[in-house]
Amino acid sequence: MEKGAVCIIGAGISGLTCARNLADRGYPVTVFEKSRGVGGRMSTRRTDDGTLFDHGAPYFTVQGERFRSQVERWIDDGVVVPWEVNIVELYQGRADKEGRPVERFVAVPGMNGICHSLAQGLDVRFNTTVAPPERDGDGWLIRDQDGGELGRFQAVLISAPAPQTTALLKAAPLLVKRAERVRMAPSWAVMAAFQEPLGPAYDAAFIHQSPLTWIAKNSGKPGRPTSPETWVLQATPAWTAEQIEKEPSRVTRRLLEAFREATGCGSAEPSFSTAHLWRYAVPPEPHPGPFMLDEKLRIGACGDWCGGPRVEGAFLSGALLAERLCELA
Ligand SMILES: Cc1cc2nc3c(=O)[nH]c(=O)nc-3n(C[C@H](O)[C@H](O)[C@H](O)COP(=O)(O)OP(=O)(O)OC[C@H]3O[C@@H](n4cnc5c(N)ncnc54)[C@H](O)[C@@H]3O)c2cc1C
Structure with missing residues (x-):
């Protein structure tokens, strides 16, 4: 494709990988992001007193060679470090060692570090919610949700999650049909800080027979302040779906109770706690292809819901979509 201007919607890892690849090949790229920072579901929440929580993806794994080469570059650049962590499986108070240890990685100083690195030098406009793109001659007119050009x-x-992408694809009916088939499961995440160490002999756990599926000591990850002791608690999609309309304060109380039940960590009260709802957390059955593109209209979509359901899948989806766009005559 000749090097005309490209609009990317969303500054998570898929959108920024796509933008980075196009910008590196000389395309003028503008990224619009509705929130006030990069990261999407790899965001890091900073509280008023500077405490950090990775309240989306807590870590990532690597399967394919292409992503492994990129992760090695991020390690060389000091953006990513291996997370050698003591993980257990918790069954109502009983702790078993993780069955099959896996190589895990985290970004530093927070999970959004990768997206900050990808965004360097790119034109990223924050606090901008994009409305469905409108066909304009042989290109596209982009407006914000208030109608501003x-x-x-x-x-x-x-690069938004599938249901949000479906709403944005109004002008590309062929892609809408495919995107609207992809469901995304929700997840409540609770962030809690404690002034005293809680004492479990592990830094993270998969939890069974509980509203929680995963807990991790954020302050135990490399490159994070060790005090206060911070934990992120992630609810199962099924429990979240039942509690989706509940007040965050009620969800926080219930998931802290589940945390105490699962870990046996006494009655220590957190000095800070809050809940965040990921309405579109993970796609249980992603679209089979790694991206979608209407080559005639030059409108497309990428993200973890295309190809692979995790950080690696989102990265590959963004990279492959950029490559395909460049190949168009
Ligand atoms: C609780 C939780 C735990 C997870 N655990 C893991 C894990 O252990 N390992 C792993 O590999 N993955 C994990 N994941 C999944 C991983 O976070 C995602 O696969 C990956 O971050 C998705 O990136 P993305 O770029 O596809 O989408 P996103 O990160 O969702 O980025 C999309 C962006 O688009 C923006 N946007 C949406 N609509 C608009 C609009 N109209 N205008 C402007 N901007 C818009 C959004 O604000 C967002 O920033 C987890 C996710 C969650 C939520």
């Missing part, structure tokens, strides 16, 4: 582009690439 954001610009005209030769191509538009959307």
Whole structure:
């Protein structure tokens, strides 16, 4: 494709990988992001007193060679470090060693470190919620949700979770049909800080027979302040679906109770706690292809719901979509 302006919607890892690849090949790229920072579901929450929580993806794994080469570059650049962590499986108070240890990685100083690194030198506009793109001659007119014009582009690439992408794809009916088939499961995440160490002999756990599926000591990850002791508690998709309309304060209380039941960690009260709802956390059955692209209209979509359901899948989806766009005549 000749090097016309490209609009990317979303500054998570898939959108920024796509943007980085296109910018490195000389395309003028603008990224619009509705929140106030990069990361999406790899975000890091900073409280008013500076405490950090990775409240989305707590870590990532590596399967394929392409992602492994990228992770090695991030390690060389000091953006990613291996997370050698003592993980257990908790069954109502009984702790078993993790069955099959896996190589895990975290970004530093927070999980959003990768997205900060990808965004360096890119034109990223925050606090901008994009409305469905409108066809404009042989290109696209992009407006924000209040109708304000954001610009005209030769191509538009959307990296939002599947249901949000479906709403943005109004002008590309062929892609809507495919995107609307992908469901995304929700997850409540509770962030809690404790002034005194809680004492479990592990730093993270998969939890069974509980509203919780996973807990991790955020302050035990490399490159994070060790005090206060911080934990992120992640609810199962099934429990979250039942509690999706509940007040965050009620969810926080219930998941802290489940945390105490699962770990046996006494009655220590957190000095800070809050809950965040990931309405579109993970796609149980992603779209089989690694991206979607209407090559004639030059509108496409990428993300973890295309190809692979995790950080690696999102990265590959963004990279492959950028490559395909460049190949178009
Ligand atoms: C609780 C939780 C735990 C997880 N655990 C793991 C794990 O252990 N390992 C792992 O590999 N993965 C894990 N994941 C999944 C991983 O976080 C995702 O696969 C990955 O971050 C998805 O990246 P993405 O770029 O596809 O989407 P996102 O990160 O969701 O990025 C999409 C971006 O688009 C923006 N956006 C949406 N609509 C608009 C609009 N109209 N205008 C402008 N911007 C818009 C959003 O604000 C967002 O920033 C977890 C996710 C969650 C939520």
